[in-house]
Amino acid sequence: MNIRKLLGIELPIIQAPMAGVQGHALAVAVSNAGGLGSLPCAMLSTESLRNELEKIRSQTTKPYNVNFFCHKPPTPDNEAERNWRQTLSPYFSEYGIDVNTIARQSGRSPFSVEAADVLEEFKPPVVSFHFGLPEPELLERIRGWGGKILSTATTVDEALWLEAHGVDAIIAQGIEAGGHRGFFLSKDIVTQVGTFALIPQIVRSVSVPVIAAGGIADAQGVAAAIKLGASAVQIGTAYLLCDEATTTAVHRTALKQDSARVTALTNLFSGGLARGIVNRLMCELGPINHIAPDFPLASAAIAPLRAKAESLDRGDFSPLWAGQNVSGCKEISAKLLTKELAGL
Amino acid sequence: MNIRKLLGIELPIIQAPMAGVQGHALAVAVSNAGGLGSLPCAMLSTESLRNELEKIRSQTTKPYNVNFFCHKPPTPDNEAERNWRQTLSPYFSEYGIDVNTIARQSGRSPFSVEAADVLEEFKPPVVSFHFGLPEPELLERIRGWGGKILSTATTVDEALWLEAHGVDAIIAQGIEAGGHRGFFLSKDIVTQVGTFALIPQIVRSVSVPVIAAGGIADAQGVAAAIKLGASAVQIGTAYLLCDEATTTAVHRTALKQDSARVTALTNLFSGGLARGIVNRLMCELGPINHIAPDFPLASAAIAPLRAKAESLDRGDFSPLWAGQNVSGCKEISAKLLTKELAGL
Numbered sequence: 098m099n100i101r102k103l104l105g106i107e108l109p110i111i112q113a114p115m116a117g118v119q120g121h122a123l124a125v126a127v128s129n130a131g132g133l134g135s136l137p138c139a140m141l142s143t144e145s146l147r148n149e150l151e152k153i154r155s156q157t158t159k160p161y162n163v164n165f166f167c168h169k170p171p172t173p174d175n176e177a178e179r180n181w182r183q184t185l186s187p188y189f190s191e192y193g194i195d196v197n198t199i200a201r202q203s204g205r206s207p208f209s210v211e212a213a214d215v216l217e218e219f220k221p222p223v224v225s226f227h228f229g230l231p232e233p234e235l236l237e238r239i240r241g242w243g244g245k246i247l248s249t250a251t252t253v254d255e256a257l258w259l260e261a262h263g264v265d266a267i268i269a270q271g272i273e274a275g276g277h278r279g280f281f282l283s284k285d286i287v288t289q290v291g292t293f294a295l296i297p298q299i300v301r302s303v304s305v306p307v308i309a310a311g312g313i314a315d316a317q318g319v320a321a322a323i324k325l326g327a328s329a330v331q332i333g334t335a336y337l338l339c340d341e342a343t344t345t346a347v348h349r350t351a352l353k354q355d356s357a358r359v360t361a362l363t364n365l366f367s368g369g370l371a372r373g374i375v376n377r378l379m380c381e382l383g384p385i386n387h388i389a390p391d392f393p394l395a396s397a398a399i400a401p402l403r404a405k406a407e408s409l410d411r412g413d414f415s416p417l418w419a420g421q422n423v424s425g426c427k428e429i430s431a432k433l434l435t436k437e438l439a440g441l
Numbered sequence: 442m443n444i445r446k447l448l449g450i451e452l453p454i455i456q457a458p459m460a461g462v463q464g465h466a467l468a469v470a471v472s473n474a475g476g477l478g479s480l481p482c483a484m485l486s487t488e489s490l491r492n493e494l495e496k497i498r499s500q501t502t503k504p505y506n507v508n509f510f511c512h513k514p515p516t517p518d519n520e521a522e523r524n525w526r527q528t529l530s531p532y533f534s535e536y537g538i539d540v541n542t543i544a545r546q547s548g549r550s551p552f553s554v555e556a557a558d559v560l561e562e563f564k565p566p567v568v569s570f571h572f573g574l575p576e577p578e579l580l581e582r583i584r585g586w587g588g589k590i591l592s593t594a595t596t597v598d599e600a601l602w603l604e605a606h607g608v609d610a611i612i613a614q615g616i617e618a619g620g621h622r623g624f625f626l627s628k629d630i631v632t633q634v635g636t637f638a639l640i641p642q643i644v645r646s647v648s649v650p651v652i653a654a655g656g657i658a659d660a661q662g663v664a665a666a667i668k669l670g671a672s673a674v675q676i677g678t679a680y681l682l683c684d685e686a687t688t689t690a691v692h693r694t695a696l697k698q699d700s701a702r703v704t705a706l707t708n709l710f711s712g713g714l715a716r717g718i719v720n721r722l723m724c725e726l727g728p729i730n731h732i733a734p735d736f737p738l739a740s741a742a743i744a745p746l747r748a749k750a751e752s753l754d755r756g757d758f759s760p761l762w763a764g765q766n767v768s769g770c771k772e773i774s775a776k777l778l779t780k781e782l783a784g785l
Contacts, residue, residue, distance in 0.1 A: 291635030294656030312638030
């Protein structure tokens, strides 16, 4: 099945959903340019989700993608949370934050019946998932309105699992990718594979189309991914400086430095493993620290530190998500970037 | 500078030097096929080196590469060695090995005046290095006979350093690569970059030709690396099952299993970080364990365990070096594999 026909797009370019740095505007711009724009929905309330979808529907007639997480929410653990706040207490003192005022909410929910109810009003043509797939009955609802289903694999085993569970295409996420790793069968970082090795092995193992992700920054990268057997690419980092992205000022500044070349996988900002530019918190606690509570609980205690530091133009406590190749970041419109990525 | 002209080769394929699994036979076969065959010299005595070079010279008139390490030998540390042997003691008991009979020699020496003296007799057309570069006077001797100099970079910073120190071309080693990582400016695993992200960033940063390494397994991979800006590729893993390789039986068997997809970076077998198929020792001690002595000292205490286990057809204590894509391993001649990799 040709992926452009499958997804109804002209260009083999999918804009990666990036929660926290974009909303409908970026998705609309990419879809209108002929690629597939994506709306990250993991941090949206049902009201916000409906609001965003209304804007997309009023601003484009092209296909678009909505992305959800499908993690199993962890049971809150008071002792783990206490240890985490204890570890962060020198920073709370430094910024004059009263630890008792810090909320416990993480703000990230897995795909749900309520979200599916909202989607049903809009019938988005593509729904993508991170961390596996939701329950079969939720997938059936999406199929019911003709929605195509994508999910992320970080290993051949995950790709085989996703194919067996009926996805229409697989996003092969190499270790270079920025943001959260979509792994779900094994949480062993050792099993994580570079894009160059991952794409051809997944292509060889499944019969659905494969979308390459991780380290793809320009038209040459897109062409190389296609050579490796990918049917399309999913690109996030390169869009972070686009006019339509809501990337914060500290994040934009960080992306333009030479030091943006040094990223690491870290669990400090959410409890899940994600790649970002190395900053103060990652240096001081180590990028991977077992004291951080399980995904997504770690983020609650970081939030006030991040807010205070960003108000002082510092990204010391911000998740500066980025992949291992920021050379494609450009301060241009997403329309222009999408065309450039497609070699037009 | 066109790299084929620079190195005098017809095909943009360099066979990666792989100490312990090959000698002159593999190098000769690849050079005679039009690629650049490589002789790993880090574990050879001067006598063995001369012997191997005589065989190469008598069996090919084509250019070839000799590879050396240039690590700084660590000061032996009795306490560290004692702790390492203590950690391994359950295995010594299991195999009935008397710990007092174990040698302390690691068998890996950095490039030296003595090695250069032997090389001078043969004037190899290409000399490549791992872990940086040797002293300038040793490089000058190589340049004196017209030898071209290559070395490995795992980051943009290392590539800039190598260019500033006068290498003729840079091998960009992505995190997918099997065997020892060539990093030398930072030993922080966090800085290590996937092939797909590394190649274009190094190509953009230096003016010498860039040779891509890591995860390249077939002609499509070679074409993709060229698309990313590489002038040539260096391939190791795919040659491990070739007729001319001296890969052990347990290593060959391991490479043919599905489980060969799961590799890890480990310091257990030499003290240096290297990628191999996950085996018993890596599972039980963790692939990276700080108790292993510095490179190359860790290998001495492993050697008798490896020998005993291999005599029982077990690879539990063997360094089963492999990259993250073993799908290109074929039990054919290196001549045929080289032609296939070049798309002929």
